[in-house]
Amino acid sequence: LNKLCYFKRSGAQHLFFQGVAFNRETQQMNPELIPSGKLSMVHTTMEENFIEGTLHFLNEFVSCRYCPPKEIISYLITQILLHPHQGEILKDTYMLLMKIQMLHPANVTTVGWDWTLLKYIMEDEEKPPGQLLFLQYVVQTLEDDFQQNLRLRLLQKSIAKKVLSCDKCFSNVKEVVEWLVAAVTGVRFAQPPEQPQELSSSSAETRAECSSSAPWLPSTSQAEVAPPAFFKQKVMLLLQRMLSIAVEVDRSPNCSSCKIADVMFSFILNIPLRSQR
Incomplete structure (x- = not known):
């Protein structure tokens, strides 16, 4: 009975496509790679490090019918989103990644990130400005793929x-617990010090945007201008969702939850402040 609720869930809310409905023909269409001629234009902008051109062409070429190859998605993540670019560039890159994810959800063979990259970004002392956007994108891909495969059993x-399997790669789950504890205690997670001035807005506006989206998937503007406490809270929500998926993905959720609880308990004992426990 507990699993039946997942068949009714709509999954994560995509900020880029809220309210957009696709017809049946579009949903059943088998996607193709972007044609080679158009893809060569994208590669040219990448070789010349013309980021605005790369984002523009991909936004034009990506559609329900055409999707970019995996290496293009990896390039958007590693070379643009996780580099210290201006806030507008980061926002446009994130929205493009979300557009691609909405139209062509990532799976095991097409996902553009791996655990090594995620671990490096989460434990990097020099926090890139796009760290939170990247974490949001990671959880989005995990959530969408999880819901799809849950429906298909x-x-x-x-x-x-x-x-995130407690049976196959529990060391990864332990690392998520460590990141969560670090976020709670503030040891490792702090908002990037430099935020773009031109994208600043009132906290009331950013909170209003958050209320219209999924509770664990804040908007891009919030990721850029949120106060430190709110930034930490969003990181914690995303990591908590990752642990929730880790519990549910194996056939024995009770055993998985006990394993996670045992690891988490040892960390909790070492947290000095009672309020943080």
């Missing part, structure tokens, strides 16, 4: 099974 083929 193919969780063993999901991204979460590959990177």
